Amino acid sequence: xxxxxxxxxxxxxxxxxxxxxxxxxxxxxxxxxxxxxxxxxxxxxxxxxxxxxxxxxxxxxxxxxxxxxxxxxxxxxxxxxxxxxxxxxxxxxxxxxxxxxxxxxxxxxxxxx
Numbered sequence: 496x497x498x499x500x501x502x503x504x505x506x507x508x509x510x511x512x513x514x515x516x517x518x519x520x521x522x523x524x525x526x527x528x529x530x531x532x533x534x535x536x537x538x539x540x541x542x543x544x545x546x547x548x549x550x551x552x553x554x555x556x557x558x559x560x561x562x563x564x565x566x567x568x569x570x571x572x573x574x575x576x577x578x579x580x581x582x583x584x585x586x587x588x589x590x591x592x593x594x595x596x597x598x599x600x601x602x603x604x605x606x607x608x
Contacts, residue, residue: 502550509543512536524589526581534574541566 516536523529549556
């Protein structure tokens, strides 16, 4: 009973992070900021959500740990690949962006991406 309650609270916290991630995707000014907001919040939200489900249903914990590891490995990599591809095809950054480190690296390296 206590583990189910703790699991439900963790699921709720994970769901809140997922909600905040979706709000970040909606509110951010450009594709790069949207990817960052979406990736960070959904990674943490999904991990918490699956951990909470694992506490509620202990027989599922092995499968859920596997999902968590998969999310930890793939979310940052896919977000990075999408951001580099967006930069490569020259998707405009927000006017509020102060520094473009990737452009500085491209100029210093002779344009190799």
